[in-house]
Structures are given as structure tokens and as C-alpha cells.
Amino acid sequence: MITRREILGSSIAVPAAGLAALSTAAAPIVAAAADAGAQVLPPGVTAAQFAQALREFESAIGKDWVLSSEEDVHPYRDHFSMLKDQPDELRPSAAVCPASVEEVQAVVRVANRHRIPLYAISTGKNFAYGGPAPNVRGSVTVDLKRMNRIIEVDERRHTALVEPGVSYMDFYRHLQERDLKVWVDTADVGWGGLMGNALERGCGYTMGPYRDHFSAHCGMEIVLPNGELMRTGMGALPGSKAWQDYKHGFGPDPSGLFAQGNFGIVVKMGFRLMPRPEHWRTGLITVPRRRDFLALVDVVNYLSDLFVIGEPLYSSPLTRLLGDATFRKAAIDFDEATMDRIAAANKIHSWQVELQFYGSEKTTLANWEWAKELILRAVPDANCFDGESLKVPVTQAQIEQNTRPYPAPYVSVMRRNVMHGVPKLYMWRSPGRTDDAPDTWNETHIGLFSVVSRSGEAVFDAQKAFADVARKARAGTEYVSSLLTPLNWHQSCFLIGNSFFGTSTRNDNSPEGKIRQLKELQQVLKLNAQAGYGDYRAPPILQDDVADQYSFNNHILRRFNETLKDAVDPNGILSPGRGGIWPKTHRKLRGGLRK
Amino acid sequence: MKLHIMGILLVGTVATVVAPAAFAQSSPPSAERGRSLFQQKCQPCHGTEPSDMGHAMLPGTDALRIKYRGALPAAIEQRKDLTPEAIKVYVRRGTWSMPPFRKTELSDGDIADIAAWIRKTAGG
Numbered sequence: 102m103i104t105r106r107e108i109l110g111s112s113i114a115v116p117a118a119g120l121a122a123l124s125t126a127a128a129p130i131v132a133a134a135a136d137a138g139a140q141v142l143p144p145g146v147t148a149a150q151f152a153q154a155l156r157e158f159e160s161a162i163g164k165d166w167v168l169s170s171e172e173d174v175h176p177y178r179d180h181f182s183m184l185k186d187q188p189d190e191l192r193p194s195a196a197v198c199p200a201s202v203e204e205v206q207a208v209v210r211v212a213n214r215h216r217i218p219l220y221a222i223s224t225g226k227n228f229a230y231g232g233p234a235p236n237v238r239g240s241v242t243v244d245l246k247r248m249n250r251i252i253e254v255d256e257r258r259h260t261a262l263v264e265p266g267v268s269y270m271d272f273y274r275h276l277q278e279r280d281l282k283v284w285v286d287t288a289d290v291g292w293g294g295l296m297g298n299a300l301e302r303g304c305g306y307t308m309g310p311y312r313d314h315f316s317a318h319c320g321m322e323i324v325l326p327n328g329e330l331m332r333t334g335m336g337a338l339p340g341s342k343a344w345q346d347y348k349h350g351f352g353p354d355p356s357g358l359f360a361q362g363n364f365g366i367v368v369k370m371g372f373r374l375m376p377r378p379e380h381w382r383t384g385l386i387t388v389p390r391r392r393d394f395l396a397l398v399d400v401v402n403y404l405s406d407l408f409v410i411g412e413p414l415y416s417s418p419l420t421r422l423l424g425d426a427t428f429r430k431a432a433i434d435f436d437e438a439t440m441d442r443i444a445a446a447n448k449i450h451s452w453q454v455e456l457q458f459y460g461s462e463k464t465t466l467a468n469w470e471w472a473k474e475l476i477l478r479a480v481p482d483a484n485c486f487d488g489e490s491l492k493v494p495v496t497q498a499q500i501e502q503n504t505r506p507y508p509a510p511y512v513s514v515m516r517r518n519v520m521h522g523v524p525k526l527y528m529w530r531s532p533g534r535t536d537d538a539p540d541t542w543n544e545t546h547i548g549l550f551s552v553v554s555r556s557g558e559a560v561f562d563a564q565k566a567f568a569d570v571a572r573k574a575r576a577g578t579e580y581v582s583s584l585l586t587p588l589n590w591h592q593s594c595f596l597i598g599n600s601f602f603g604t605s606t607r608n609d610n611s612p613e614g615k616i617r618q619l620k621e622l623q624q625v626l627k628l629n630a631q632a633g634y635g636d637y638r639a640p641p642i643l644q645d646d647v648a649d650q651y652s653f654n655n656h657i658l659r660r661f662n663e664t665l666k667d668a669v670d671p672n673g674i675l676s677p678g679r680g681g682i683w684p685k686t687h688r689k690l691r692g693g694l695r696k
Numbered sequence: 697m698k699l700h701i702m703g704i705l706l707v708g709t710v711a712t713v714v715a716p717a718a719f720a721q722s723s724p725p726s727a728e729r730g731r732s733l734f735q736q737k738c739q740p741c742h743g744t745e746p747s748d749m750g751h752a753m754l755p756g757t758d759a760l761r762i763k764y765r766g767a768l769p770a771a772i773e774q775r776k777d778l779t780p781e782a783i784k785v786y787v788r789r790g791t792w793s794m795p796p797f798r799k800t801e802l803s804d805g806d807i808a809d810i811a812a813w814i815r816k817t818a819g820g
């Protein structure tokens with residue numbers, strides 16, 4: 102028999118009607134936290150004004166698509182919020198779901214009349230970064246999921262034009278059904294959407310120009326805060342056939358304002374797509390000593406920037422030695438000589454990188470041979486292992502990757518679906534139950550990553566800096582940061598996770614534990630900035646903290662953006678606070694969370 | 697050349713992905729429509745095929761295996777005990793690592809169709 106608690110988890114309040122529908126024994130209903138059922142209003146808006154605004158939204162887009170009941174609004178909250186059910190949880194008051202550009206424009210005009218803050222989402226699956234929840238409690242969410250047309254895919258020019266509600270899975274299905282020989286670089290979890298992920302500056306795994314999802318965009322159509330419609334790039338030229346061919350158009354290109362910003366609601370977006378290659382090949386390179394990492398990164402950078410390889414995956418097998426007290430101490434102390442000595446004694450290399458090549462069977466082989474030549478020239482005692490060599494498109498069985506391409510103990514860490522533009526939910530096991538921890542889950546699933554310059558020296562510097570940050574943020578922390586490996590999601594830089602203490606509350610899902618985590622992350626972000634590191638992305642709950650990191654010349658970047666914001670959105674109705682940009686109407690809310 | 701440009705007349709017929717049919721519930725619920733919806737919306741996490749990297753089950757199926765330890769099937773298409781009402785609560789409220797789904801993603805009618813499909817596959 103299923104109990105209510107099993108169905109609901111530990112912190113979800115459910116409408117009585119929903120519970121009554123369950124044929125279950127009379128287990129006590131999970132106690133609703135203080136905020137769970139409370140009516141939420143936009144700041145400064147009375148209940149009467151809000152009711153009038155809802156009526157006008159209904160007139161604009163139809164009654165069925167203005168959602169304001171607790172049951173209907175619940176899915177617009179952040180399922181993983183560190184402030185879940187707290188009085189300051191960032192949750193919306195209602196949601197409106199337009200089906201066309203004209204309806205989006207009508208929604209914006211109603212919001213202007215009543216000073217209602219809006220928050221636009223596309224597929225609403227930005228989990229780890231706030232999900233569908235807004236920056237301002239009481240905002241009305243503009244859910245663009247119903248705008249889900251794939252308007253154009255051109256497999257000769259390698260372009261697409263889509264609406265906001267198109268998910269990676271939708272788009273992949275479209276390609277498959279038509280045997281279109283192009284790929285879209287997908288996010289880890291394929292229920293996300295092309296547009297939303299790109300506007301979040303999400304990233305993927307294939308060739309550099311495509312796996313930086315915002316950089317791969319080409320042309321936007323935007324509803325501005327006053328309801329006017331604007332196109333960027335060649336879309337600004339009536340009759341142009343090159344909207345998805347040249348993103349810049351003429352003059353200043355404001356496209357960047359709409360990524361992690363709040364200057365408009367993007368309702369169409371073009372993308373450059375990767376042509377489907379004929380062949381995919383992988384290879385593994387290992388280097389013995391810690392300092393060999395410097396040469397390894399140089400070689401990989403060279404290959405990356407000549408567009409010879411897709412995303413390289415760095416890792417270190419030395420984590421296996423952390424049970425050795427001498428090695429652990431050396432790793433904490435950055436005692437490289439001792440680390441090298443123990444690694445050699447255990448016949449374990451210090452670093453490895455797995456490379457992937459896209460092209461034909463012959464070109465991928467030639468490029469792999471060249472990569473081996475380059476690394477052996479730089480590090481003569483490096484080892485190189487041939488990996489997979491697969492004709493594209495790969496089969497489902499090949500995607501599932503149950504083969505071991507390298508001799509034991511070398512392990513491939515490449516997840517093949519994302520390397521082949523195949524959206525899946527494989528990664529979604531990360532916040533859920535595990536065999537080791539079957540009775541808990543990560544209720545505050547979150548991602549935070551600092552930008553690090555793309556060199557071995559910079560990685561070593563960051564390792565030391567982050568160890569220092571961890572000690573300052575939590576006294577007594579022994580953070581083994583010398584084995585941190587960089588992610589090369591964006592071609593031009595490294596990202597290193599800020600999960601010094603884990604970005605999971607799996608071990609303490611109490612409200613106090615979640616708030617402790619929030620405060621600790623806020624402190625980490627502050628200390629990171631003092632050390633010269635900034636994050637590339639954040640959930641609304643931490644966006645002010647990240648924006649604070651970018652403070653050159655008394656926050657001139659933010660002041661510049663807010664000057665623009667006040668000019669184009671004088672009523673401050675569009676996603677106030679997003680990206681740390683607060684309109685004058687809401688500026689007093691800046692940094693107001695749990696400080 | 698395969699150039700797919702949707703003219704106005706084609707909009708909504710070729711390349712519009714599964715769209716919730718507002719809130720109208722099909723009467724009676726359609727297991728066949730539920731099958732298609734299940735494949736698109738549920739199967740990627742709750743299907744029965746293997747996952748990657750050596751995991752035998754997809755994340756949702758694996759989570760239910762861990763939860764029920766054999767007392768109930770891990771695959772929800774084999775669950776006889778799931779009423780349409782219970783499925784709706786799971787979908788709308790979310791549960792554990794499964795987030796809630798909005799009406800723009802799955803209408804009430806869609807959920808009823810999916811429930812009909814699960815009932816059919818489970819032999820209920």
C-alpha cells in the first residue's frame with residue numbers, strides 16, 4: 102500500500118481533493134509548512150488589483166490558460182528550492198500560458214497596466230538553476246510551452262528556427278522522423294529546451310561552436326517590455342533570407358542582453374546546427390606526473406581551437422589513493438613530489454583526458470594519430486589508448502555504452518548520448534534515490550561553477566584558491582582540491598564546480614539544513630570573487646550574489662545594464678532581478694534573500 | 697535537399713510537438729493516445745530499457761526499484777495499483793526527484809489517457 106508520505110515526499114502540501122483521491126490508509130497528512138497554501142501576490146499589488154489583472158489576462162489569452170489555483174500554480178515553484186515553503190520562497194502568484202506572439206504582447210500590455218512583474222519560462226526545466234521559479238516572489242509566470250513549433254530546419258545550411266516550447270527531445274524526434282542529417286548539441290537532461298538553455302548560456306558536449314549553446318544561436322524575435330516586436334541580426338531586415346546565417350546584422354547587436362537578462366521575452370530563436378558526421382572515434386591519453394597536466398592542457402587546447410576535437414574530458418584516477426593517509430596529506434598540502442612518488446609506486450597515472458573526433462573514418466583516425474604524436478612530443482612517457490571507432494549514427498545499444506573500450510583499469514567516462522546529440526534523461530538519476538542512500542534524495546539539487554582560465558597553471562592556482570575558500574567558509578574543512586579537474590563545456594574556458602561541501606542536502610534535508618546550505622553558498626561566492634573567480638550561471642536565489650562578483654569599477658557593468666533596463670522597461674515588469682539586474686521599481690529587493 | 701519551412705497552412709500540422717488539448721478530458725480516456733504520450737513524456741525516465749554507463753535501469757524505474765525492493769514493480773507500466781487519481785497527484789505535485797508537470801506539458805486529459813495506457817499494460 103502506498104502511504105501519502107511516500108507519494109508526497111517529505112515537504113509537499115497537497116490539496117485535500119488530491120489526497121482524497123488516493124486510496125490509502127489514514128496516514129497523517131504531511132504537515133504543511135507555514136507558506137505552503139498561502140495566497141501570494143506580486144509586491145505592491147492589492148488582491149483587488151491582482152484579481153482585475155487576472156481578468157484582463159483571461160480576456161487576452163482565454164480563461165483556460167490563466168492559472169491561479171494552488172493546484173495549478175504548484176508546478177511553477179522550484180521543486181528544489183532551498184527556501185521551499187518558507188515565507189520568502191521565490192514562488193509565483195499565477196501563470197499565464199500564451200499560444201502566440203500576439204498573446205505574449207497582450208500579456209505584456211496587461212502587466213504594464215497593473216505593474217505586475219512577469220517571469221518568462223520556455224520548457225521550465227532549468228533544474229539546478231531554479232527551475233521555473235521567478236526572481237521576485239509573487240511574479241506571474243509567462244509559460245511559453247504552448248509555443249512549440251519547429252518552424253524550420255535546413256540540413257544544407259545547418260540551421261533551425263524554433264519557438265520557446267520546443268524541448269531537445271521534441272527537436273530530436275523531429276530530426277529522426279525526417280532523417281535530417283544535422284545534430285543539435287543537447288543539454289545533459291533532454292527535457293530542457295533549445296531556447297531556454299541557450300538563453301541560460303547552457304552548454305553541451307560536441308564541437309566547440311555548437312556546445313556553447315548561446316554562441317550557437319543565430320537570430321532572435323523578441324517581445325519588448327512595452328509589447329513591441331523586435332528581431333535581431335538579419336531578421337531586422339524585412340525580406341532577408343539570411344536570418345539564421347548571420348547573427349550580427351549591422352550596428353550594435355543587443356542579442357547578449359537577452360541571455361540571463363530581462364530586456365524582453367524571446368519568442369523565436371535561430372540556431373546553427375552541427376552537420377551529422379560519418380564517424381566518431383575516441384582515444385584516451387594518460388600522463389604520469391602531476392606537472393604533466395600543463396603540457397596536456399596545451400596540446401588539447403591546440404587541438405580544440407583547430408576544431409579537431411569535440412569536448413575533451415579530463416579526470417584524475419588518483420582519487421583512488423585518498424584512502425592512503427600519506428597520499429591524502431600530500432594531496433591536501435599540494436606536496437607534488439610525494440603525490441608523484443605514491444602514484445608511481447601504485448602504477449597510477451596522475452591525469453587523463455579522453456578525446457573525441459568527429460568526421461570520416463579516415464580523418465578521425467588521422468586526427469587521433471596526430472593527437473598522439475603531439476602529446477608524445479610534449480610528454481614522452483605519456484600513454485595513448487585507442488577507444489571506440491563507430492559509424493554514425495550510432496545504435497541505441499552503442500549509446501548505452503556497456504563496452505569497455507580501454508584495457509583495465511582504464512575507464513571511459515564519456516556519456517555517449519550527449520556526444521551524439523541524443524537527448525535522454527540518463528543524468529536525472531543524480532538527485533534521486535541511490536542504492537547507498539535509498540531513503541533520501543537531494544532536495545536542493547543545484548549547480549554552481551566558477552570560470553577558470555584554460556591552462557594547467559590556472560587550474561593549479563584555482564585548486565589552491567578553492568581550498569582556501571573552503572577553509573574560510575567552513576572552519577576545519579580539509580578540502581582535497583588538488584585533484585579537482587576542469588570541465589571544458591565551453592570551448593574557450595574551464596569551469597570548476599563550487600561544490601566544496603557538496604551541493605546536496607541529501608544528508609540534511611531539514612529546513613535549517615537547506616538554509617545553512619544557502620548561506621554557505623553565498624559565503625563561497627563572496628570568497629571566490631575575492632580570489633578572482635566568478636560563476637557563469639546561478640539560480641534566482643543566488644543571482645544577486647553572483648552579480649556582486651562582477652564588480653569592476655564600482656559595479657559599472659550592472660549600473661550600465663540597469664540604466665538600459667530602466668529605459669526599456671520603465672514599469673519594471675519583466676523578470677525584475679534576473680541576472681542581478683533590478684529595475685528602479687524593484688531595486689530595493691536586491692540582495693534581500695537571507696542576508 | 698530537405699528544406700522544411702512551415703508555411704502558414706502547415707503550422708500546427710507538421711512540426712508542432714504534442715500539445716495538451718486544453719483541459720478537455722477525452723471521453724472515455726484513450727489508451728492508444730496514452731501510449732504515445734507515455735512514450736514521449738514518461739518513458740525517458742520510467743521505461744524498461746537500460747540506461748547508460750552500466751546502469752540497468754532508467755532513473756525513474758531505478759528509483760522505484762530501490763524504493764519498493766521488489767514489493768511492487770519498478771516499471772510503472774506494470775503497476776496495477778496506480779489509480780488515475782494517484783497518477784494525477786504524482787504528475788501535478790511531483791514526488792522526490794520527479795518534479796511536477798504543468799498543464800502546458802500534460803493536460804488533465806493527457807494524464808487520464810496515460811493512466812488508461814498504464815492500466816492496459818499492467819493488465820488491470
